[in-house]
Amino acid sequence: MPIMDMLWSGWGDPERAERLPDSVTDLLRELLGVHAEPAQPVKLAEIELPAARPIPLADIVGEEHVRTDDETRIRHARGKSTPDLLRIRAGDARSAPDAVVLPGSHDEVAQVLARCAEHRIAVVPFGGGTSVVGGLTPEADAFAGVVALDLRRLDRLVGVDTVSRTATLQPGLRAPRAEELLNAQGYTLGHFPQSFEWASIGGFAAARSSGQASAGYGRFDEMVVALTLATPRGTIETGRSPRSAAGPDLRQLVLGSEGAFGVITEVTVRIRPLPETRAYEGWLFPSLSEGVTAMRALAQDGPLPTVLRLSDETETMIGLARPGELGQSSGGPGGCLAICGYDGTAAEVAERRAKVRAVLESLGGEYQGEEPGESWARGRYTAPYLRDALLDAGVLAETLETAGFWSNLSRLYDAVRLTLSHQLSSSVVMCHVSHLYPAGASLYFTVVTAQGEEPLESWGRAKAAVNDAIIEAGGTITHHHGVGVDHRDWYAREAGPLGIEALRAVKDRLDPEGIMNPGVLIPPVGGSA
């Protein structure tokens, strides 16, 4: 396969692993009360897997595209949440599929689904494998087998419509390769989530991804103009027009369906001309509330930068993306750092920057120059590497997120922080406001705490309490991580019993055997929700 596999026990390219300076490690361990010995992952070869059950798909995809070796199964056992990593590092790969199957076309996907329905084999669509919400670990005990449907062979840019400025992409295309192919024709998708280096187009659509440049380019679900979905009962094709009044928007039923209805086999998205210039800059606000007021002004009255995010006091102080400085006394000015980024022609960027500057200065912002922005941009994909280094040092780091209306944002912020401080005796909680809309925004939290004796249990309790707090404070259980198995029961509270029934009705019709990612998104009947 031309696609590189991620580090099985953590994030990304093993060559790019981040090392924390010993001074930082020592300081963190002291601050968070970490007393345990540093903990390394088990060896891959030591992991024991349950025997693979027979998966009769070779006649459809070809013998060489049905993989049952231990390493491939382990690499498809779970996603990349911190609990996923804690489990896999401890050698727990019980969730590994019986086989990893690599279809080469929409028709092969369709045939695989029909066959699996016939044999009651659960199917887990697998793109970049970057889920942090249990999207790759279905509840499949009742099934005769589990297949991870790895879409990496569906990796083509099918076509570019330069008049309509759209591109049709296959789901297994990884984001960097999609950008490369579009850049070569003078276009960009403009979708840069933190998982960018590994995530896939199909995953972006299935889980409603939102990227760091969403202020300028929109969320992924807003970019999609057409979709093809293979289900066990046939194919749905949507999208004859950017917008339509022809009934409920079926695209919006497929987007966010997380493999529970079928497999997205083609996505047509809006594309933009490759920007001539990219510029980043930093702004400092005296307080979070003043910063939020300024963000809201830009979101409601414009102009919007392409990238826009505001760190709270803690995140500003810790500057997570610059691990080298982590051990130094902050010495900085305090306050809340905002990052603004601008894509466009030189003239357009200059004009927009000047207008943003006028707004932010009038609302108490102090310009910090380009360095903080450039520094953020350089480090934007490194946090998950850092997490691995922290795990090695006995420190647990995890992120969680929500979104709400502007008038409810400080209540949501307080609810999450208060709950975490009650749940975790010694922890650092930081947050940024990002993904701004006229009516609201998302809150993205990073938590760092000691792993303790039973990290899965203690973090599980804290996370459950935070989920409760988010739902009770009126927020959505996820702004862009998705639902998976982990958020499912809170999602059921958010959507309400009848909302879930409506979605279950769709699933029952498209996937009557219930083989598609069972337990992901939609609670089983009579299940925990």
Place this chain on the structure above:
Amino acid sequence: MPIMDMLWSGWGDPERAERLPDSVTDLLRELLGVHAEPAQPVKLAEIELPAARPIPLADIVGEEHVRTDDETRIRHARGKSTPDLLRIRAGDARSAPDAVVLPGSHDEVAQVLARCAEHRIAVVPFGGGTSVVGGLTPEADAFAGVVALDLRRLDRLVGVDTVSRTATLQPGLRAPRAEELLNAQGYTLGHFPQSFEWASIGGFAAARSSGQASAGYGRFDEMVVALTLATPRGTIETGRSPRSAAGPDLRQLVLGSEGAFGVITEVTVRIRPLPETRAYEGWLFPSLSEGVTAMRALAQDGPLPTVLRLSDETETMIGLARPGELGQSSGGPGGCLAICGYDGTAAEVAERRAKVRAVLESLGGEYQGEEPGESWARGRYTAPYLRDALLDAGVLAETLETAGFWSNLSRLYDAVRLTLSHQLSSSVVMCHVSHLYPAGASLYFTVVTAQGEEPLESWGRAKAAVNDAIIEAGGTITHHHGVGVDHRDWYAREAGPLGIEALRAVKDRLDPEGIMNPGVLIPPVGGSA
């Protein structure tokens, strides 16, 4: 009731009926070969209705809110398409409901639906009554009765969230009153479809309305951030955040559901500050293709005016909104007229106008001053009145619309025009491009032809052929009129069998007795699609 009823046999306020000058009438009749005598509607009192079946809802809504008098039933018999008018003008009110019921709250709506399900009584949600696609004439022969659920008593502005810039509105609120209430607080919804003067908030949501200022304010479905839906099986509440990754977007399942799943009882929408200034202007392009290129440039690279539309050569020549000039020799410059409108602060409008001017001039546009724009704005709601005058004169006028991607737009345009010219021996067909998106736009056609001997049949054949042509040319069957009964079978081709099955599954779950607007949107099982 404080809300005025529309002219039962036509459009709008009878006091504002448009009279065509005799010279225009004569010319049109000659041009289109109209030989019949001018045809006036029957008298209201002469219309015979089927006996009203008993509707047991008085205990829920109160005796005075169950209306069974002939006039009220006739006024709720159908919508306002030209076939609707031809039928009602001829005294055919067989589609009248047995009763018109006026619930006063969400809870009353919920109780009415439960009761009707119990008694197998079909329910037709009724807002402004402006449907032009058969949204008010369900296929209800198999039911024990039909109720029109007139939502006019649910007419409150529930609240304004000035921080999030959203407003919560009840569905029976008519658009002008909603604007008035919001304007009083310094805000506007910015939603001005041609039906503005009569249409309701609930109808906008249920049928995915798009207004004439959609370039600036977005479509109605894009404005909605939260919805409440009463169904025969309970209530769905959606919208905790402007955007979310929590599963498929249930709002987008309710939007466009046209009463087939339930009744929308509350809508929360984005609002904007009332603009300081509104300006309109005209631009002339040598040809439609040059005009479309210019529209596309604004839609893709900006800046976008608030209103943006481009008439083809025929519509430009005829200037439909100025009936007084209809009989005059055009004497104009030919070409294609575009209208640009701008809402905003004076400074912002001036800047945007200058930028738009630079783009349009560089692409062959010739500035026509403000007069054509002001004239369009003055006449923007008069076309439906004009239709009544034409019907009186034996002339049939109707509109139809579609949308597609930019690269497919000229194919769609040609397909519709060619089909109409084949179908109608003598007719005038005009079109404008409006509702622009980065990836595509809508095409809005107006057809004027002789009524002939059997106008319902001949227009019905032409319309069916156009629908076929739109689907075959890859367009959507409707950009903003909706599906109703009239577009349903073509909608089924657009959504595909499995797409329709998914929606039918939702309907079966929320409305197991099938009482909600039966035959609207979703084809009956084994039905015509």
